[in-house]
Amino acid sequence: MEEQLNEYQGKATMDKITSLAKRRGFVFQSSEIYGGQNGAWDYGPLGIELKNRIAGAWWKEMTQLHDDIVGLDAAILMHPRTWEASGHVENFTDPLVDCKKCKARFRADQIPEENLAAKKCPECEGELTDTRKFNLMFKTHIGPAEDTASVIYLRPETAQGIYVNYKNIIQSNRMKIPFGIAQIGKAFRNEIVTKNFIFRTCEFEQMEMQYFVKPGTDEEWFVEWKKRRWAYYDKLGVKMDHLRWHQHGPGELAHYAKDAYDIEYLFPMGWRELEGVHNRTDYDLSRHTQYSGKDMQYIDQDNNNERYIPYIIETSAGLTRNVLMILCDAYDEEQVTDKGSAASEGSADDIRTVLRFHPSLAPVTVAVLPLMKKDGLAEMAQDIRTELKEDFATDYDQAGAIGRRYRRQDEAGTPFCVTVDYQSKDDNTVTLRFRDSMEQIRVPKAELASRLRQEIKTYKRAAK
Ligand code: GAP
Numbered sequence: 001m002e003e004q005l006n007e008y009q010g011k012a013t014m015d016k017i018t019s020l021a022k023r024r025g026f027v028f029q030s031s032e033i034y035g036g037q038n039g040a041w042d043y044g045p046l047g048i049e050l051k052n053r054i055a056g057a058w059w060k061e062m063t064q065l066h067d068d069i070v071g072l073d074a075a076i077l078m079h080p081r082t083w084e085a086s087g088h089v090e091n092f093t094d095p096l097v098d099c100k101k102c103k104a105r106f107r108a109d110q111i112p113e114e115n116l117a118a119k120k121c122p123e124c125e126g127e128l129t130d131t132r133k134f135n136l137m138f139k140t141h142i143g144p145a146e147d148t149a150s151v152i153y154l155r156p157e158t159a160q161g162i163y164v165n166y167k168n169i170i171q172s173n174r175m176k177i178p179f180g181i182a183q184i185g186k187a188f189r190n191e192i193v194t195k196n197f198i199f200r201t202c203e204f205e206q207m208e209m210q211y212f213v214k215p216g217t218d219e220e221w222f223v224e225w226k227k228r229r230w231a232y233y234d235k236l237g238v239k240m241d242h243l244r245w246h247q248h249g250p251g252e253l254a255h256y257a258k259d260a261y262d263i264e265y266l267f268p269m270g271w272r273e274l275e276g277v278h279n280r281t282d283y284d285l286s287r288h289t290q291y292s293g294k295d296m297q298y299i300d301q302d303n304n305n306e307r308y309i310p311y312i313i314e315t316s317a318g319l320t321r322n323v324l325m326i327l328c329d330a331y332d333e334e335q336v337t338d339k340g341s342a343a344s345e346g347s348a349d350d351i352r353t354v355l356r357f358h359p360s361l362a363p364v365t366v367a368v369l370p371l372m373k374k375d376g377l378a379e380m381a382q383d384i385r386t387e388l389k390e391d392f393a394t395d396y397d398q399a400g401a402i403g404r405r406y407r408r409q410d411e412a413g414t415p416f417c418v419t420v421d422y423q424s425k426d427d428n429t430v431t432l433r434f435r436d437s438m439e440q441i442r443v444p445k446a447e448l449a450s451r452l453r454q455e456i457k458t459y460k461r462a463a464k
Pocket of ligand 1: 156157158159189191198199200201202203204205206208273274275276314316317318319320321
């Protein structure tokens with residue numbers, strides 16, 4: 001495993017990913033002209049497309065492919081009692097220490113134990129403060145008065161918006177247990193340490209699904225959802241040997257969880273959490289019953305009106321963290337030797353950087369490139385792009401040598417390039433170039449769209 005990480009880190013370091021992301025317009029630092037805002041990032045033209053496609057894949061998986069799951073988009077601002085009921089006001093804390101000398105701030109559970117015991121800063125050896133609890137929720141005020149009555153929180157997880165709406169959804173959509181509610185949205189945490197690019201940020205997005213089950217069936221459903229979430233990443237084309245399960249030990253379990261597993265991904269900085277599958281029991285709905293005074297019991301009309309508070313199996317994935325995972329997973333550098341097309345591919349012996357996105361996730365599916373701007377090739381290429389636009393995300397590029405244009409598309413992760421050349425004018429065929437193999441074939445213009453559709457559907461990433 002160590003070897004796997006070393007080999008991989010040699011290619012996709014976090015520095016390379018961050019710099020590619022900026023260079024190609026995936027992700028920019030927030031408020032960069034003012035020196036940047038810690039913990040916040042902006043998604044550029046390619047980044048928003050990638051993020052939307054990852055969100056779309058998850059949404060399709062959860063709602064379209066599951067008859068028993070419906071969607072929701074709840075507000076970020078919720079009644080402050082929500083967060084008392086959920087336990088976040090009391091328990092959503094990290095242990096914090098500061099260095100009195102260099103003023104660095106650390107999570108006490110992330111510095112060596114000997115430093116903590118000796119109260120010695122791991123960076124400058126200065127004296128550390130006592131450990132204190134730091135609540136991760138962002139607090140602000142609603143209305144003109146900044147008093148305690150106007151305190152409101154930015155939600156630290158999307159889950160609670162689902163719990164407070166669970167009865168509305170049962171009534172409006174006639175849902176019967178077991179059923180799920182899916183939601184994608186922003187969440188905010190005042191993280192003490194934000195590093196590794198978009199891995200851990202203060203503003204991020206989650207894709208959460210809460211599945212309501214009868215008590216006693218929860219352990220079975222927990223196993224089932226673990227299985228389904230694992231299969232999802234396989235379907236997405238992720239390198240499965242870069243994924244593993246990690247079960248939370250007693251010290252790691254969140255205040256609401258009976259059992260919890262993380263799906264961890266092998267990022268360039270090592271194995272880190274990508275998604276959590278949690279058995280939240282009846283904790284949340286019981287607490288909302290207690291704090292709101294509203295009865296959150298489910299009435300089973302098919303079973304003599306049996307009443308119970310459902311247990312909840314949660315699958316909780318970071319959307320922005322999935323963007324980072326997909327970038328790392330797709331990143332590749334490859335020594336390109338003469339493939340018989342050196343003239344069109346650039347020099348015979350160089351390194352190309354390529355993002356091997358699954359075509360259904362790639363920000364641009366097909367780029368149309370005229371070999372030359374003149375002699376009507378540009379016009380023909382523009383016409384082809386217009387035809388493809390309706391069904392595919394397209395790009396058009398006529399600037400520079402064709403080999404360099406291919407490389408630009410490789411780096412953006414575009415799986416297919418269509419080149420229009422002089423032969424195209426004669427016989428209405430074009431060159432279709434495949435990103436992964438750099439292979440080129442000739443295809444009749446009229447068959448292009450159907451050929452692309454078929455290539456997307458049958459795409460399999462070559463094993464490396
Ligand atoms: N509702 C349960 C919940 O929020 P969590 O383990 O705290 O559980 C779930 O978060 C997922 O949200 C994580 O697996 C991670 O992908 C993402 N996530 C959590 N904190 C994050 C942060 N500060 N920045 C980016 N993603 C984060």
